[in-house]
Amino acid sequence: MKREWSLFAGLAVVLLVATLLAVAVPGAVSAPEDDVRRGFLQIRDVTVSHGQVGGETVPLTVETRVQHDGGPSENVSVLFRAVGSQSGLVEATRSVDVGTVEGEREVPVTANLTVPRRGGYRIQTVVYADGRRYDEGETEVGGVGTLTPEYAQTTVDFHRFAGGADAQPSVEYRIERAGEDTTTLNVSTYLTNNGDTPSEEVRLTLKARQADSNIVAAERTVRVGQIQPGTTANPSTTLTVPAEYNYYLDATLWKDGVIVTSTRAAANLDPSETISVNETRREVGLRVEDFERGDGAGGAPDRERPGTPVSEEGPGFTAALTLVALLAIALGLARRGGSRD
Known part of the structure; x- marks a missing residue:
């Protein structure tokens, strides 16, 4: 009987301590709030424009808008690649560090890719957070070889x-x-x-x-x-x-x-x-x-x-040229006459 009373007494102490903590520190024993949920990243849009065109290369400016929801996302980065449409070769790559993203909003991220002035390209975009791939997208750019160089415009x-x-x-x-x-x-x-x-x-x-x-x-x-x-x-x-x-x-x-x-x-x-x-x-x-x-x-x-x-x-x-030809003919006749003598 004494043992049972000891268990009840211990349980009462635990409940009393929990109640005191709940009063003194609100939320200490509550469920996690929404702002500590895992963040979510998604590519919304990708646009491409070109800068000053050179004789051999073209600078492409790529802007992607990344939608963020949920809790904070840390170590966010965006990888940009330009892949030749015909060759399938990666012609240019750049990674842009964004850092920590919080709140529900769109984040614009821009990179410059310099590619050869020929053919077309697939512009690939990949979003990472803490080394984890969240989303990726791709857009096609054609007619790069038809762009007129600045010096010929x-x-x-x-x-x-x-x-x-x-x-x-x-x-x-x-x-x-x-x-x-x-x-x-x-x-x-x-x-x-x-x-x-x-x-x-x-x-x-x-x-x-x-x-x-x-x-x-x-x-x-x-x-x-x-x-x-x-x-x-x-x-x-x-x-x-x-x-x-x-x-x-x-x-x-x-x-x-x-x-x-x-x-x-x-x-x-x-x-x-x-x-x-x-x-x-x-x-x-x-x-x-x-x-x-x-x-x-x-x-x-x-x-x-x-x-x-x-x-x-x-x-x-x-x-x-006519004079040279005449001299050559005269020289040949002179040699022929000398050999006969």
């Missing part, structure tokens, strides 16, 4: 006329002078500044390329200068070429020593056949001597000024 382009296949060409010509052996073409084009500010200094190269042989028969360069926003310039020059051949008129736009764009039109001077810029070439009776180097414009170039040629060249065989 310009608001100036060849004007594109409406009308599809029957549209007016961006490069056109007229016969300025027709001789027995040569024809002088006045070649012009249309350059439009599609930007909101004056363009950079640009220059234009115009070439007459014989359609079947690909020989450049004449070439001149025109300094265009600045073009005001929303306006079109109409630079022109003359090209003198051998008569009765068909030519491609190649126009190339340059900015600071870099080709930024080009276009082509056809010039049909052969009355027996015509060409277009999309047709297949075929062999013809080509006389290479017709394309010996000349001044390309029937005279000396003007001094440099906007809209006028600053340099010119013509392709083909030079007088020096």
Whole structure:
């Protein structure tokens, strides 16, 4: 009986102590509150943009928004990877430490990944907390190779006329002078500044390329200068070429020593056949001597000024090569005569 009373007395002491603790320290014996629950992390959104494009690489800025719920999450980090869409190779990786995240909110996390300027990429995002993977996501980025490098960007382009296949060409010509052996073409084009500010200094190269042989028969360069926003310039020059051949008129736009764009039109001077810029070439009776180097414009170039040629060249065989050939023939005849003696 005494033993039972001792057990009851001990139980009473325990209950008394628990009651005193509950009064003195509220919550000491209560269930855990909501703020000590395990935190939950989830990827909500991923956006990708590019920075200044280089010749070989492109910096991609990746931002992901991570949703957090529950109790505090410690040692949170986000891993970013850029994987080549075709090769499957990891081209760039970066891990960003976020630290401790508390409360119900979205946390933006940003990383920069520099990738080669080619193809497309899968951007993978993985969220960790205390070394444990909570969530992952992926987004696709295509056309990275089509991005224009910063050094080649310009608001100036060849004007594109409406009308599809029957549209007016961006490069056109007229016969300025027709001789027995040569024809002088006045070649012009249309350059439009599609930007909101004056363009950079640009220059234009115009070439007459014989359609079947690909020989450049004449070439001149025109300094265009600045073009005001929303306006079109109409630079022109003359090209003198051998008569009765068909030519491609190649126009190339340059900015600071870099080709930024080009276009082509056809010039049909052969009355027996015509060409277009999309047709297949075929062999013809080509006389290479017709394309010996000349001044390309029937005279000396003007001094440099906007809209006028600053340099010119013509392709083909030079007088020096002809002289070397004549000397070689003479030397061979002299040796033959000496051997007979």
